[in-house]
Amino acid sequence: MINLMNNLTMVTTFLFFTNLLLNKFKDNFPQYSKTYPYLSGILHGLLGVGLMLLSVATTTGFHLDLRILAIISAVYMGGRKAGTIALFIILLARFLLLDVTNIIAVLIGIMMILLSYTLSVWLLDRKHRKSIRRWLVIVVCSTVIPCLIAYVVSPERQLSDTFLVILMYTSGGLFTYLLLTHLSRSNQSLYLLKEKASRDYLTGLYNPRAFEGIFEEKIQEAEKTQEPFSLLMLDIDHFKMINDTHGHSAGDVVLSCFGNLLHRSVRSSDYCARKGGEEFIVLLNGCDAEQAKQTAEKLRKLIEQQEFQLPNGNLLKVTASIGVATYPLTCAELLIDQADRALYRAKREGRNRIVYD
Secondary structure (H helix, E strand, O other): OHHHHHHHHHHHHHHHHHHHHHHHHHHHOHHHHHHHHHHHHHHHHHHHHHHHHOOEEOOOOOEEOOHHHHHHHHHHHHHHHHHHHHHHHHHHHHHHHOOOOOHHHHHHHHHHHHHHHHHHHHHHOOHHHOOHHHHHHHHHHHHHHHHHHHHHHOOOOOHHHHHHHHHHHHHHHHHHHHHHHHHHHHHHHHHHHHHHHOEOOOOOOEOHHHHHHHHHHHHHHHHHHOOOEEEEEEEEOOHHHHHHHHOHHHHHHHHHHHHHHHHHHOOOOOEEEEEEOOEEEEEEEOOOHHHHHHHHHHHHHHHHHOEEEOOOOOEEEOOEEEEEEEEOOOOHHHHHHHHHHHHHHHHHOOOOOEEEO
16 A cells, blocks of 8 residues: 555656656747657656556455556647557556566456556546546556456455555545646636736737847747748837827827737737837748738738728728848847838838838
8 A cells, every 4th residue: 555655656646757857848938839649658658657666466466556647647748649659658668667467467457558548548638627526437447347356267256456446546646636626727827827927918919028028039930941931010100190180099090900900900919019019020930032021011001991990980091111120131139220220211201111121
């Protein structure tokens, strides 16, 4: 029983630190997000191996540990791919590290592993399915059925010990579920907090500080791949007149609707930010100079045609001037300044136009 408690301690410690590690991995290497399930599967597979090394060897040749929790947790955190990788690692370690002379014990151990994997994929491999009932069904079915078979075939039938083992497995499974749920909610809260801190309060677009980080990452990526990208610098024409004529609340409405129009008009792979005041900036991924000009002109026309409803019910039309700059035609460090110069040239030349500098 002490070794089973050690198993549970290992599960708890592992899940806590693995959650930190995987979150750091996702934050620092977003370009490798597709490898997340594979990394999760390998780590949970190693957890299963560690749990087996702390297993309790019974006199009848059975090895008692919480390795099934490694598989269930892998599916819960990383999906089917992670669970499959963990399954193979644990099965391989079962034959390499533990005694295989007792065929019945080996078969029952494999049955527990396969049951936990199959039920996890069936019941947990979708986010909306992660409920405590489903989790307990997996844990109980993965332990009760093999334990009852072991009790029947074992020459030393001790019902109290069998019941105690089932209780330990179920309690460990319930505790693991509560821990994973807590970690999942903490991750979600942290994500929402980061997301809120990176957004402009009025428009919902990225704020200057967040965009600076995105731009620096894009520079590093572009210098490696030499893939073109472009910046659009936009400024709402005569915005001060809107504030002076209709009031600051009307100006805020125009800014909010303008930001929403930008967000809806670009691709999901592009980034929009409010640079400050009535200035906005858009990063167009994978766009060369010609594509950037076409996108800028499309945005200019959409803005010109859009009617903004003010708090008093009146409709207002605005225009925007747009400056365009493209990498690698302009070196990355000068790209923002180049787009800024193109914007002010557009304003000097009469506004409501695009300029590619």
